[in-house]
Amino acid sequence: MHWKNLWKELTPHPLSSIKQATEQYHHAIQFIAMCGNNLLPGQTDDSQTNLEWWPDRSSFSGRRIPGKPTFRLVLDTQDFSLIFYRDVRHPGEYLSLDGLNEKEVYSWVNDMTLRKGSHTGSLRRIQHYRTPPHPLSEGATFTTPSSSAQDILAAYRSNADLILAHMAAKFPSASPVRVWPHHFDTGSSVPLTFDTDSQISEAVGFGLAIPDMYTPDYYFYVNFLAKESKLPIASFPTLEGLGKWHTEGWVGRILPLSKVVELSSSTQQAEAVEGFFYHGVDAVLGLLGKASLKPF
Numbered sequence: 001m002h003w004k005n006l007w008k009e010l011t012p013h014p015l016s017s018i019k020q021a022t023e024q025y026h027h028a029i030q031f032i033a034m035c036g037n038n039l040l041p042g043q044t045d046d047s048q049t050n051l052e053w054w055p056d057r058s059s060f061s062g063r064r065i066p067g068k069p070t071f072r073l074v075l076d077t078q079d080f081s082l083i084f085y086r087d088v089r090h091p092g093e094y095l096s097l098d099g100l101n102e103k104e105v106y107s108w109v110n111d112m113t114l115r116k117g118s119h120t121g122s123l124r125r126i127q128h129y130r131t132p133p134h135p136l137s138e139g140a141t142f143t144t145p146s147s148s149a150q151d152i153l154a155a156y157r158s159n160a161d162l163i164l165a166h167m168a169a170k171f172p173s174a175s176p177v178r179v180w181p182h183h184f185d186t187g188s189s190v191p192l193t194f195d196t197d198s199q200i201s202e203a204v205g206f207g208l209a210i211p212d213m214y215t216p217d218y219y220f221y222v223n224f225l226a227k228e229s230k231l232p233i234a235s236f237p238t239l240e241g242l243g244k245w246h247t248e249g250w251v252g253r254i255l256p257l258s259k260v261v262e263l264s265s266s267t268q269q270a271e272a273v274e275g276f277f278y279h280g281v282d283a284v285l286g287l288l289g290k291a292s293l294k295p296f
Contacts, residue, residue: 003162004274009266010157013127013148021153022210022218023147025077026184027098027136030126031109032062032073032082033181038123039057039065039113051179053186054088054223055158058150060179061085067116073109077154080144084112088254097142105142129182142147146295156257160186160208163220163270168207169291185209185221190289191224196235202226204284206277214248215256220273222280223252237283241275 033049040063051060071092072085082105083094095108110123133239136142142296145153157292168174168188177188183259191200203225211217218241238243243255255276263269282293 003166004267004270006162007159007266007270008262010155010159010269011152011259013152017146017149017154018218019211020235021149022184024142024145025075025153026131026210027102028075028082028142029060029136029181029184030131031105032060034112034123034126035065035073035109035246036063037126039118046179049181051181052180053157053161057162058154065118067113070117077150080142082109083209098144099141101139101141102136119193143257156208157186163273163277164188164207166274167281173245183209192288200225202283202288206281214246215254217256217258218254219257220276221252222284223250224288225282235287239283241278243278243280249293253283
């Protein structure tokens with residue numbers, strides 16, 4: 001089945017409810033990232049901490065962890081619970097997060113992973129990045145998001161997986177589409193050139209970001225790594241379709257989802273988002289002097 005046929009039609013939803021639910025999920029997945037950071041080999045890109053989205057279960061899944069047996073820690077966004085999975089079809093022990101604080105959740109996760117033989121001490125909290133300040137970090141308790149917020153955010157992530165996998169397939173070197181726990185974005189990146197020491201010097205990335213200090217809504221993005229001298233802002237082309245250039249804090253193309261929901265059908269939404277990514281990625285490739293994606 002073509003990915004556009006799987007697109008879930010997006011409808012308007014109060015930004016305050018979306019933001020509150022996102023903050024609950026963002027803090028909850030840190031326990032999954034913590035397991036990966038403690039119990040898997042460290043990677044230069046920090047990918048031991050990242051997650052994947054399971055659209056059929058509306059869940060964020062961590063990486064497989066060695067143990068007796070191996071397991072994954074998963075956040076079910078509909079039940080708002082952390083679940084230990086033996087594999088994708090066999091959920092095991094679970095903990096409902098509603099009414100618990102982070103200290104209580106940490107104790108459960110640490111005890112469970114000890115029982116599974118994956119470590120012999122205490123899991124260390126992640127120190128190399130910080131989530132935005134929030135009452136949950138100060139002892140407040142988790143609160144289950146409303147069912148409407150759960151559904152709309154599940155649609156956001158499922159749709160993002162569809163279009164980003166479609167875009168990543170255009171590039172053999174694209175990274176897998178993953179959820180990154182620091183900024184809580186879903187994304188993929190494509191290395192384009194390397195320095196003499198094999199470090200990436202130019203790259204293009206694309207994904208879905210959560211509301212931040214620059215954009216109060218979820219938004220699709222195209223960004224890039226490049227030498228500043230190659231990309232004067234004045235040279236950025238005007239592009240057709242939805243989206244705009246963003247230059248505050250970082251440089252790239254963005255498309256707030258509030259613009260997508262104004263379109264009246266799932267087909268129009270999917271086509272508009274596809275156009276945003278094609279035109280945005282193509283523009284960045286052109287600015288970097290790389291081959292175009294055209295024809296679209």
